[in-house]
Amino acid sequence: MMRNAIYIPMICLFLSCNSSQKKENTELEKPQSNRTELNGVWGLNNYFDKILTDKQIAKYRIQPPTWFAILLEIKNDSLTSYGSIIELNYKLNYESDTLAVFDSFGGKYALLRESDELLLKQFPNQENIDSINYVFNKRNDLENLLENQDRVHKISSSITDYFNEKLISGKYENTKDNKTVIFEKNGDLINFKGFNKYNVRNYFGTSHPHKNLDVITLTNPENNELKQFNWKFENDKLILTEFVHEKMNYKGEKVITDDFVLGNNKIELKLKNH
Numbered sequence: 001m002m003r004n005a006i007y008i009p010m011i012c013l014f015l016s017c018n019s020s021q022k023k024e025n026t027e028l029e030k031p032q033s034n035r036t037e038l039n040g041v042w043g044l045n046n047y048f049d050k051i052l053t054d055k056q057i058a059k060y061r062i063q064p065p066t067w068f069a070i071l072l073e074i075k076n077d078s079l080t081s082y083g084s085i086i087e088l089n090y091k092l093n094y095e096s097d098t099l100a101v102f103d104s105f106g107g108k109y110a111l112l113r114e115s116d117e118l119l120l121k122q123f124p125n126q127e128n129i130d131s132i133n134y135v136f137n138k139r140n141d142l143e144n145l146l147e148n149q150d151r152v153h154k155i156s157s158s159i160t161d162y163f164n165e166k167l168i169s170g171k172y173e174n175t176k177d178n179k180t181v182i183f184e185k186n187g188d189l190i191n192f193k194g195f196n197k198y199n200v201r202n203y204f205g206t207s208h209p210h211k212n213l214d215v216i217t218l219t220n221p222e223n224n225e226l227k228q229f230n231w232k233f234e235n236d237k238l239i240l241t242e243f244v245h246e247k248m249n250y251k252g253e254k255v256i257t258d259d260f261v262l263g264n265n266k267i268e269l270k271l272k273n274h
Contacts, residue, residue: 036076038074038092038113038118039075039076040073040074040138040139040140041071041072041073041074041139041140041142041143041145042071042072042073042074042136042139043070043071043136043137043139043142044065044066044069044070044071044120044134044136045134045135045136045137046060046063046065046134046135047060047063048070048142051167052166052167055167055232055233056214056232057167057200057201057202057203057214058201058203058210058213058214058215059212061084061202061203062212063134064105064106064107064128065083065102065109065120065134066083066084067083067084067104067105067106068081068083068085068086068087068088068102068104068105069082069083069088069102069120069134070082070084070155070159071142071145071155072118072136074092077091078090078091078092079091079092079099079100079111082146082154082155084153084156084202084203084204084205085105085204085205085206086105088102088104097112097113098110098111098112099111099112099113099118106122106128106130107122107126107127107128107130108122108123108126109121109122109134110122110123116137117135117136117137118135118136118137119133119135119136120133120134120135120136121133121134142162145158145159146158153205156202156204156205159202159204160199160200160201160202161186163202164183164186164187164198164199164200165185167200168198168200168216168231169183169185170182170183170271170272171272171273172238172270172271172272173270173272174268174269175237175268175269175270176267176268179191180272181269183198189218194220194225195218195220196219196220196221196222197218197220198216198217198219199217200214200215200216200231201214201215201216209258209259210228210230210260211259211260213230214230214231214232215229215230215231215243216228216229216230216231216240227242228242228243228260229242229243230243230262236270236271237268237269237270237271238268238270238271239266239267239268239269240266240267240268240269241265241267242262242263242264242265242266243260243261243262244260244261244262244263245258245259245260245261246259246260246261
């Protein structure tokens, strides 16, 4: 009887230990899986998709999350968000429905996971109410935007290059003289009198003197020539309207300000086959 009494507890102890070890391994493996399946670059649909569909940048740059979360980069439990004003770093909380909380420009926002998307929703009772649900999708095609980062606004030049290519690049016919003008994907400009480079304004930073109108800058680095135009598409035409300095009355005199308004010089370019 003594022999059996010792033997049975030892079996129970072994089974209990083995069960506990399996449970511990399972608990360790599950969070590790969660920490890798979100890895990658996530793009803000309300920014990228809207801009490409409507062919407008300025209109969508005023959404509060664009100031701090145009792109999200996730590496295990680390999150880096890139915006038009600031970049932020967070540790993701996989134990909660809320992966992270952004407390920045525009108030407090919760980052939530929903199926294959990430949602950004503003907390209730904020000073400036934002009822829009912002959606992020994993975007392997945007990973290159995190390369060659700027010193201040890290993704600024990459965003400019992206919209140069996606919005403007192509072959056009000048409706005035029927000459072919080419906006290359790399920012080169061909057959546009006096200019050989172009870039769109991405509206990063906080200084915006163009009345929230879309801006394209034409330059000639060889002679430091520069002109800025408002750009907009009307069907198959790219309409360029030159900006001029705004003038205001001050003590009975016209004073030139640092802001810009639309002038009278307008160029119409008809889109040809890309």
